[in-house]
Amino acid sequence: MKKSSTDVLYQEESTYKDMLLRKSWSMRIAETITFVLGMMILAQIFPRNDATFKVLAIAIAIAVVGLAPFLYKSIMRPVYKLTKTHLIVSISGKETSYPLSEVEQVYEGRHFYRLGGKKESLMVSRQFLNQLNERLSYYNKGNKRR
Incomplete structure:
Protein backbone atom coordinates (compact mmCIF):
# COMPACT_ATOMS: atom_id res chain seq x y z
CA MET A 1 0.00 0.00 0.00
CA SER A 14 20.73 6.82 5.27
CA THR A 15 23.99 8.71 5.66
CA TYR A 16 27.49 7.25 5.70
CA LYS A 17 27.72 7.68 9.48
CA ASP A 18 24.35 6.00 10.08
CA MET A 19 25.32 3.05 7.91
CA LEU A 20 28.73 2.75 9.55
CA LEU A 21 27.27 2.74 13.08
CA ARG A 22 24.00 0.87 12.51
CA LYS A 23 24.85 -1.88 10.05
CA SER A 24 22.41 -4.63 9.23
CA TRP A 25 23.36 -8.25 9.84
CA SER A 26 23.64 -8.95 6.13
CA MET A 27 26.02 -6.03 5.71
CA ARG A 28 28.19 -7.28 8.60
CA ILE A 29 28.31 -10.80 7.14
CA ALA A 30 29.24 -9.47 3.70
CA GLU A 31 32.07 -7.40 5.24
CA THR A 32 33.38 -10.42 7.13
CA ILE A 33 33.35 -12.64 4.04
CA THR A 34 35.08 -9.93 1.98
CA PHE A 35 37.76 -9.49 4.65
CA VAL A 36 38.39 -13.24 4.92
CA LEU A 37 38.68 -13.57 1.12
CA GLY A 38 41.09 -10.61 1.02
CA MET A 39 43.20 -12.16 3.77
CA MET A 40 43.27 -15.53 2.00
CA ILE A 41 44.50 -13.89 -1.21
CA LEU A 42 47.04 -11.84 0.73
CA ALA A 43 48.31 -14.96 2.55
CA GLN A 44 48.97 -16.61 -0.81
CA ILE A 45 51.10 -13.69 -2.03
CA PHE A 46 53.13 -12.70 1.07
CA PRO A 47 54.64 -14.67 3.97
CA ARG A 48 52.58 -14.15 7.14
CA ASN A 49 55.42 -12.74 9.25
CA ASP A 50 56.37 -10.13 6.62
CA ALA A 51 55.80 -6.47 7.51
CA THR A 52 54.15 -5.89 4.12
CA PHE A 53 51.58 -8.58 4.94
CA LYS A 54 50.72 -6.87 8.24
CA VAL A 55 50.38 -3.43 6.68
CA LEU A 56 48.23 -4.75 3.83
CA ALA A 57 46.07 -6.73 6.27
CA ILE A 58 45.30 -3.52 8.18
CA ALA A 59 44.68 -1.71 4.89
CA ILE A 60 42.21 -4.42 3.82
CA ALA A 61 40.37 -4.16 7.15
CA ILE A 62 40.10 -0.37 6.89
CA ALA A 63 39.03 -0.55 3.24
CA VAL A 64 36.35 -3.17 3.89
CA VAL A 65 34.86 -1.43 6.92
CA GLY A 66 35.24 2.09 5.51
CA LEU A 67 34.09 1.48 1.95
CA ALA A 68 31.18 -0.88 2.63
CA PRO A 69 28.76 1.92 3.63
CA PHE A 70 29.63 3.89 0.47
CA LEU A 71 29.02 0.86 -1.74
CA TYR A 72 25.83 -0.14 0.07
CA LYS A 73 24.46 3.39 -0.13
CA SER A 74 25.24 3.75 -3.84
CA ILE A 75 23.78 0.34 -4.72
CA MET A 76 20.86 -0.02 -2.31
CA ARG A 77 19.87 3.66 -1.76
CA PRO A 78 18.01 3.09 1.55
Whole structure:
Protein backbone atom coordinates (compact mmCIF):
# COMPACT_ATOMS: atom_id res chain seq x y z
CA MET A 1 0.00 0.00 0.00
CA LYS A 2 1.64 3.24 -1.12
CA LYS A 3 1.26 6.38 0.93
CA SER A 4 1.09 9.81 -0.65
CA SER A 5 3.91 12.22 0.08
CA THR A 6 1.55 14.49 2.04
CA ASP A 7 1.13 11.76 4.66
CA VAL A 8 4.88 11.54 5.32
CA LEU A 9 5.76 13.00 8.72
CA TYR A 10 9.48 12.33 8.52
CA GLN A 11 11.71 11.06 5.72
CA GLU A 12 15.39 10.28 5.76
CA GLU A 13 18.04 8.81 3.50
CA SER A 14 20.73 6.82 5.27
CA THR A 15 23.99 8.71 5.66
CA TYR A 16 27.49 7.25 5.70
CA LYS A 17 27.72 7.68 9.48
CA ASP A 18 24.35 6.00 10.08
CA MET A 19 25.32 3.05 7.91
CA LEU A 20 28.73 2.75 9.55
CA LEU A 21 27.27 2.74 13.08
CA ARG A 22 24.00 0.87 12.51
CA LYS A 23 24.85 -1.88 10.05
CA SER A 24 22.41 -4.63 9.23
CA TRP A 25 23.36 -8.25 9.84
CA SER A 26 23.64 -8.95 6.13
CA MET A 27 26.02 -6.03 5.71
CA ARG A 28 28.19 -7.28 8.60
CA ILE A 29 28.31 -10.80 7.14
CA ALA A 30 29.24 -9.47 3.70
CA GLU A 31 32.07 -7.40 5.24
CA THR A 32 33.38 -10.42 7.13
CA ILE A 33 33.35 -12.64 4.04
CA THR A 34 35.08 -9.93 1.98
CA PHE A 35 37.76 -9.49 4.65
CA VAL A 36 38.39 -13.24 4.92
CA LEU A 37 38.68 -13.57 1.12
CA GLY A 38 41.09 -10.61 1.02
CA MET A 39 43.20 -12.16 3.77
CA MET A 40 43.27 -15.53 2.00
CA ILE A 41 44.50 -13.89 -1.21
CA LEU A 42 47.04 -11.84 0.73
CA ALA A 43 48.31 -14.96 2.55
CA GLN A 44 48.97 -16.61 -0.81
CA ILE A 45 51.10 -13.69 -2.03
CA PHE A 46 53.13 -12.70 1.07
CA PRO A 47 54.64 -14.67 3.97
CA ARG A 48 52.58 -14.15 7.14
CA ASN A 49 55.42 -12.74 9.25
CA ASP A 50 56.37 -10.13 6.62
CA ALA A 51 55.80 -6.47 7.51
CA THR A 52 54.15 -5.89 4.12
CA PHE A 53 51.58 -8.58 4.94
CA LYS A 54 50.72 -6.87 8.24
CA VAL A 55 50.38 -3.43 6.68
CA LEU A 56 48.23 -4.75 3.83
CA ALA A 57 46.07 -6.73 6.27
CA ILE A 58 45.30 -3.52 8.18
CA ALA A 59 44.68 -1.71 4.89
CA ILE A 60 42.21 -4.42 3.82
CA ALA A 61 40.37 -4.16 7.15
CA ILE A 62 40.10 -0.37 6.89
CA ALA A 63 39.03 -0.55 3.24
CA VAL A 64 36.35 -3.17 3.89
CA VAL A 65 34.86 -1.43 6.92
CA GLY A 66 35.24 2.09 5.51
CA LEU A 67 34.09 1.48 1.95
CA ALA A 68 31.18 -0.88 2.63
CA PRO A 69 28.76 1.92 3.63
CA PHE A 70 29.63 3.89 0.47
CA LEU A 71 29.02 0.86 -1.74
CA TYR A 72 25.83 -0.14 0.07
CA LYS A 73 24.46 3.39 -0.13
CA SER A 74 25.24 3.75 -3.84
CA ILE A 75 23.78 0.34 -4.72
CA MET A 76 20.86 -0.02 -2.31
CA ARG A 77 19.87 3.66 -1.76
CA PRO A 78 18.01 3.09 1.55
CA VAL A 79 15.26 5.61 2.34
CA TYR A 80 13.03 5.52 5.40
CA LYS A 81 9.65 7.29 5.68
CA LEU A 82 7.43 7.66 8.71
CA THR A 83 3.72 8.35 8.29
CA LYS A 84 0.96 8.55 10.88
CA THR A 85 0.23 4.84 10.58
CA HIS A 86 3.16 3.22 8.71
CA LEU A 87 6.93 2.91 8.51
CA ILE A 88 7.98 2.72 4.87
CA VAL A 89 11.38 1.25 4.04
CA SER A 90 12.70 1.65 0.50
CA ILE A 91 15.76 -0.43 -0.45
CA SER A 92 16.91 -0.53 -4.10
CA GLY A 93 13.67 1.12 -5.14
CA LYS A 94 11.60 -1.66 -3.56
CA GLU A 95 9.24 -0.06 -1.07
CA THR A 96 7.92 -2.06 1.87
CA SER A 97 5.28 -0.60 4.16
CA TYR A 98 4.92 -1.78 7.76
CA PRO A 99 1.90 -0.76 9.83
CA LEU A 100 2.99 0.71 13.17
CA SER A 101 1.07 -2.12 14.84
CA GLU A 102 3.75 -4.49 13.42
CA VAL A 103 6.71 -2.31 14.47
CA GLU A 104 8.27 -2.72 17.90
CA GLN A 105 11.64 -1.86 19.34
CA VAL A 106 13.93 -4.73 20.27
CA TYR A 107 15.83 -3.94 23.45
CA GLU A 108 19.12 -5.45 22.25
CA GLY A 109 20.08 -2.18 20.62
CA ARG A 110 18.54 1.16 19.95
CA HIS A 111 18.40 0.70 16.18
CA PHE A 112 16.99 -2.83 16.09
CA TYR A 113 13.26 -3.14 15.49
CA ARG A 114 10.90 -5.99 14.79
CA LEU A 115 9.24 -5.20 11.46
CA GLY A 116 6.48 -7.55 10.45
CA GLY A 117 7.90 -10.27 12.72
CA LYS A 118 11.53 -9.99 11.50
CA LYS A 119 14.32 -8.30 13.43
CA GLU A 120 15.77 -5.50 11.28
CA SER A 121 18.41 -2.84 11.73
CA LEU A 122 17.25 0.66 10.82
CA MET A 123 20.21 2.58 9.41
CA VAL A 124 18.90 6.03 10.30
CA SER A 125 19.86 8.93 12.56
CA ARG A 126 18.93 9.25 16.22
CA GLN A 127 16.48 11.97 15.24
CA PHE A 128 14.55 9.57 13.02
CA LEU A 129 14.64 6.88 15.72
CA ASN A 130 13.32 9.40 18.25
CA GLN A 131 10.51 10.39 15.87
CA LEU A 132 9.68 6.71 15.31
CA ASN A 133 9.66 5.91 19.03
CA GLU A 134 7.49 8.95 19.70
CA ARG A 135 5.07 7.93 16.94
CA LEU A 136 5.01 4.33 18.22
CA SER A 137 4.18 5.42 21.78
CA TYR A 138 1.47 7.78 20.48
CA TYR A 139 0.07 5.04 18.24
CA ASN A 140 0.12 2.42 21.03
CA LYS A 141 -1.56 4.79 23.52
CA GLY A 142 -4.32 5.51 20.98
CA ASN A 143 -4.95 1.80 20.46
CA LYS A 144 -5.12 1.06 24.19
CA ARG A 145 -7.96 3.55 24.62
CA ARG A 146 -10.16 1.76 22.06
